[in-house]
Amino acid sequence: MTSAVSFTGVSRHFGSVRAVDEVDINIAEGEFFAMLGPSGSGKTTCLRLIAGFEQPTAGEISIFSQPAQGVPPYKRHVNTVFQDYALFPHLNVLDNVAYGLMIAGMSKKERHQAAEEALELVALPGYGGRKPSELSGGQRQRVALARALVNKPKVLLLDEPLGALDLKLREQMQEELKALQRKLGITFVFVTHDQGEALSMADRVAVFNEGKIVQVGKPEDIYYRPEVPFVADFVGSSNVLPPHVTEKTKGIWANAAVRPEAVRLGEEGLPATVRATSFIGTSTRVSLELDGIQMIALLPKGQAIPPVGEHTHVSWADDDIHLMEQADE
Amino acid sequence: MSDGVLDTDRNGVLTRISDTLWRNPRLTILLLIAPPALWLGVVYLGSLFALLAQSFFSIDEFSGLIIYEFTLKTYSELFTPANFDIIVRTFLMASAVTIAAAIVSFPIAYYAARYARGKWKAIFYLGVMLPLWSSYLVKVYSWKLILAKEGILNWLFETLHLSWLLEAYLSLPIIGGNSLSVSWTGTFLVFLYVWLPFMILPIQAALERVPPSMMEASGDLGATPGQSFRHVLLPLALPGVIAGSIFTFSLTLGDYIIPQIVGSSRRFIGQAVYAYQGTAGNIPLAAAFAVVPIVIMGIYLWIAKRKGAFDAL
Amino acid sequence: MHSDRASTGLKIAAGLGLAFMHLPILLIFVYAFTTEDKSYQWPPPGLTLKWFGVTWNRPDVWEALALSAKVASISTVIALILGTLCAAAVSRTRFFGREAISLLVILPIALPGIVTGISLRSAFNLADIPFSFWTIVLGHATFCIVVVYNNAVARFRRTSGSLVEASMDLGATSFQTFRHVILPNISTALLAGGMLAFALSFDEVIVTTFTAGQQQTLPIWMLEELVRPRQRPVTNVVAMVVVIVTFLPILGAYYLTRGTDTVAGQGK
Numbered sequence: 001m002t003s004a005v006s007f008t009g010v011s012r013h014f015g016s017v018r019a020v021d022e023v024d025i026n027i028a029e030g031e032f033f034a035m036l037g038p039s040g041s042g043k044t045t046c047l048r049l050i051a052g053f054e055q056p057t058a059g060e061i062s063i064f065s066q067p068a069q070g071v072p073p074y075k076r077h078v079n080t081v082f083q084d085y086a087l088f089p090h091l092n093v094l095d096n097v098a099y100g101l102m103i104a105g106m107s108k109k110e111r112h113q114a115a116e117e118a119l120e121l122v123a124l125p126g127y128g129g130r131k132p133s134e135l136s137g138g139q140r141q142r143v144a145l146a147r148a149l150v151n152k153p154k155v156l157l158l159d160e161p162l163g164a165l166d167l168k169l170r171e172q173m174q175e176e177l178k179a180l181q182r183k184l185g186i187t188f189v190f191v192t193h194d195q196g197e198a199l200s201m202a203d204r205v206a207v208f209n210e211g212k213i214v215q216v217g218k219p220e221d222i223y224y225r226p227e228v229p230f231v232a233d234f235v236g237s238s239n240v241l242p243p244h245v246t247e248k249t250k251g252i253w254a255n256a257a258v259r260p261e262a263v264r265l266g267e268e269g270l271p272a273t274v275r276a277t278s279f280i281g282t283s284t285r286v287s288l289e290l291d292g293i294q295m296i297a298l299l300p301k302g303q304a305i306p307p308v309g310e311h312t313h314v315s316w317a318d319d320d321i322h323l324m325e326q327a328d329e
Numbered sequence: 330m331s332d333g334v335l336d337t338d339r340n341g342v343l344t345r346i347s348d349t350l351w352r353n354p355r356l357t358i359l360l361l362i363a364p365p366a367l368w369l370g371v372v373y374l375g376s377l378f379a380l381l382a383q384s385f386f387s388i389d390e391f392s393g394l395i396i397y398e399f400t401l402k403t404y405s406e407l408f409t410p411a412n413f414d415i416i417v418r419t420f421l422m423a424s425a426v427t428i429a430a431a432i433v434s435f436p437i438a439y440y441a442a443r444y445a446r447g448k449w450k451a452i453f454y455l456g457v458m459l460p461l462w463s464s465y466l467v468k469v470y471s472w473k474l475i476l477a478k479e480g481i482l483n484w485l486f487e488t489l490h491l492s493w494l495l496e497a498y499l500s501l502p503i504i505g506g507n508s509l510s511v512s513w514t515g516t517f518l519v520f521l522y523v524w525l526p527f528m529i530l531p532i533q534a535a536l537e538r539v540p541p542s543m544m545e546a547s548g549d550l551g552a553t554p555g556q557s558f559r560h561v562l563l564p565l566a567l568p569g570v571i572a573g574s575i576f577t578f579s580l581t582l583g584d585y586i587i588p589q590i591v592g593s594s595r596r597f598i599g600q601a602v603y604a605y606q607g608t609a610g611n612i613p614l615a616a617a618f619a620v621v622p623i624v625i626m627g628i629y630l631w632i633a634k635r636k637g638a639f640d641a642l
Numbered sequence: 643m644h645s646d647r648a649s650t651g652l653k654i655a656a657g658l659g660l661a662f663m664h665l666p667i668l669l670i671f672v673y674a675f676t677t678e679d680k681s682y683q684w685p686p687p688g689l690t691l692k693w694f695g696v697t698w699n700r701p702d703v704w705e706a707l708a709l710s711a712k713v714a715s716i717s718t719v720i721a722l723i724l725g726t727l728c729a730a731a732v733s734r735t736r737f738f739g740r741e742a743i744s745l746l747v748i749l750p751i752a753l754p755g756i757v758t759g760i761s762l763r764s765a766f767n768l769a770d771i772p773f774s775f776w777t778i779v780l781g782h783a784t785f786c787i788v789v790v791y792n793n794a795v796a797r798f799r800r801t802s803g804s805l806v807e808a809s810m811d812l813g814a815t816s817f818q819t820f821r822h823v824i825l826p827n828i829s830t831a832l833l834a835g836g837m838l839a840f841a842l843s844f845d846e847v848i849v850t851t852f853t854a855g856q857q858q859t860l861p862i863w864m865l866e867e868l869v870r871p872r873q874r875p876v877t878n879v880v881a882m883v884v885v886i887v888t889f890l891p892i893l894g895a896y897y898l899t900r901g902t903d904t905v906a907g908q909g910k
Binding site: 343362382453456458467468475480526602 | 652653655656659660662663664666667669670673681683684685724725727730731732734735737743746747749750752753754755756757758760761763764765767768769780783784787810815816817838841842845847848851852861864865868869877881884885888889893896
């Protein structure tokens with residue numbers, strides 16, 4: 001597997017702020033790689049480091065095994081889809097898409113042709129004559145995509161591109177992006193704070209927190225086997241059992257994660273009190289208190305909903321509890 | 330074009346310069362800021378220092394030559410009764426003009442900010458902009474025509490049989506004179522006219538920042554329109570008024586043309602500066618006089634800054 | 643107090659105020675046609691077009707006009723370059739001395755013209771520089787910088803920073819980015835700033851008196867005529883022409899920047 005992008009001990013400090021703190025990444029060619037985390041976690045900075053808009057304070061970055069140190073963005077065969085799309089307001093759609101080709105010196109006829117093809121690829125055929133101000137958010141996003149792809153980059157970077165779209169459009173775009181990536185075979189590096197998005201589109205996900213990567217893996221691994229409490233909480237809101245609770249159920253002193261849908265209420269297990277219930281469509285969310293911590297259970301429809309205040313017990317299958325690394329707290 | 334992911338053989342001169350600039354953002358800023366900073370620093374600041382320097386020199390009374398030695402003698406000359414009069418006179422005129430300008434501008438600014446819509450907004454905008462930018466000298470000149478003995482204002486008074494009123498006014502001490510065009514009232518009117526746009530714009534800008542809902546909220550809480558005006562609108566417009574007053578005050582302090590064309594023979598600071606640096610060749614005294622408005626404005630600006638007037642600029 | 647219509651009193655006051663600002667200038671237009679040339683008599687005894695011809699034939703008017711135009715053109719070019727460079731630096735990043743530069747740019751126009759004038763004169767005196775075309779330009783360019791600067795800064799602030807990054811991402815060097823992305827986006831602001839700078843320079847008289855020596859720009863010519871009139875109606879004709887000539891750039895600048903959040907000219 002060729003390495004498309006690799007970070008070795010990369011840090012980016014802004015004065016005393018460590019935006020990126022000794023990060024190692026290895027993205028394989030042809031992968032759809034997601035960088036997930038809350039705002040300020042360093043994921044966008046990492047993306048900008050790949051693009052060349054930031055320079056690392058320490059560590060090395062290579063793109064397809066070539067060192068990227070000192071190489072400006074315009075010399076990298078890497079293209080970015082910006083969060084605000086950054087379409088040039090003074091150019092029409094066709095000239096926007098053809099911009100990179102124009103800079104590269106391609107003839108007008110050729111580059112207009114290539115731009116038209118790119119627009120067809122993103123399902124906007126014939127939109128070339130319009131101005132960016134005349135387009136909707138979703139259309140602008142596609143133009144930005146076309147503008148990046150037309151240059152046939154080796155790596156495509158996407159900076160929270162779906163953030164400004166409404167839910168339906170976002171879901172549709174997620175499918176389209178995934179299909180596009182598979183079709184073109186280009187390495188996609190995608191930054192998002194929406195864990196649902198990352199899990200549904202990516203081949204692998206890197207979870208960021210406070211400038212560091214806390215876990216890298218396939219979506220199922222991240223979801224079902226979080227290694228640290230932060231990941232458990234951030235990705236899918238797992239329940240995190242502190243060591244004293246885990247000991248009672250597994251006999252081991254460590255943090256453990258249990259997904260809400262795996263929690264069963266009944267006569268067996270640890271004693272707990274129902275604090276609140278809310279109906280959320282296909283299931284009921286039950287908030288419980290046990291042993292000083294809060295726990296969430298998702299009951300499927302059909303199951304009896306316990307009244308608030310009732311004393312019950314919580315239990316789960318042995319497969320459904322996942323032990324994590326011991327946390328410092 | 331290289332096959333690799335990183336383009337290592339784009340090496341034109343401009344590209345290489347671009348690389349260097351990209352690697353050194355500080356260098357880029359330096360290159361951008363150096364020409365204007367040098368120009369302003371050398372030409373403008375340099376001149377200001379020259380002015381300051383000159384004010385500490387003095388002129389030899391007999392030879393008329395400048396003695397390049399540090400002394401405070403020139404500054405002390407500012408305090409002779411004649412010279413001090415000039416300073417006080419100018420200061421009073423500047424204050425009068427500023428207050429009047431604030432009063433006259435307010436309705437215009439208020440209307441333009443609050444009520445003007447569509448084409449009226451453009452009309453008001455241009456209506457203030459055009460006089461602002463049109464020739465200063467032409468404006469002054471037009472008032473010379475208006476105030477002349479045979480001019481339109483006198484004609485108006487005669488037609489309305491109110492000449493006696495004008496004569497009575499002109500016979501008043503200090504503000505009267507032989508005719509309007511050689512009286513301080515004339516000077517005052519011209520100053521007011523010429524600086525009006527400078528007062529309107531900042532007030533308008535400040536008022537535009539007041540959301541209409543604020544006045545409504547005030548009414549909602551039981552205030553009469555008058556009370557809303559006094560307690561809500563006026564304080565919010567104040568930074569704009571202060572910003573405008575900086576202009577009117579500063580411009581009046583330094584002007585020498587208007588008093589010369591429409592006014593009595595008693596001098597203002599600007600005229601003193603002009604006179605002393607001209608044939609008299611007494612640049613040190615001219616410089617000392619010129620420092621006076623700088624000091625006054627410095628104090629004024631400091632007070633204004635504390636009142637937050639600079640947001641309205 | 644829900645009405646959004648102004649009271650009649652306010653409307654009248656505002657309207658009168660607006661008229662007050664324009665009538666005196668319009669008056670000059672009338673005086674340009676009067677037959678009476680020895681005084682400013684009102685109403686004008688008769689109307690004639692002959693003064694336009696007389697003015698056309700006065701060589702001193704043409705000389706002064708030419709000098710003003712030359713000075714304004716060169717000062718505007720200098721101001722455009724320096725003002726844009728300054729605006730670019732200030733609006734992009736924070737750097738040491740940024741506040742100071744912003745203040746420095748405004749100073750030539752914030753301090754009274756007489757201070758600028760006498761300062762330059764003092765400097766020329768101390769450095770033994772004789773008056774010339776370039777001493778005038780030196781003064782004019784300096785206070786014209788801020789006019790261009792204001793317009794350029796306002797436009798730079800509105801231009802998204804990611805545009806520059808996008809351009810570089812797509813392969814353009816700094817210079818190519820400037821040419822293909824930055825310049826097109828600030829061109830109208832620069833044009834507006836340039837026009838205003840031209841108008842400002844064309845009209846300037848106070849600083850010019852101190853830096854011109856024996857030469858006459860058009861405003862200086864007019865000042866002379868005001869103090870020592872030769873043919874009054876000629877002065878009126880020239881005044882009328884000046885008003886019209888400066889009217890056009892202002893209108894132009896307004897239309898170029900209309901619809902943006904900072905319309906040209908507000909930063910005088």
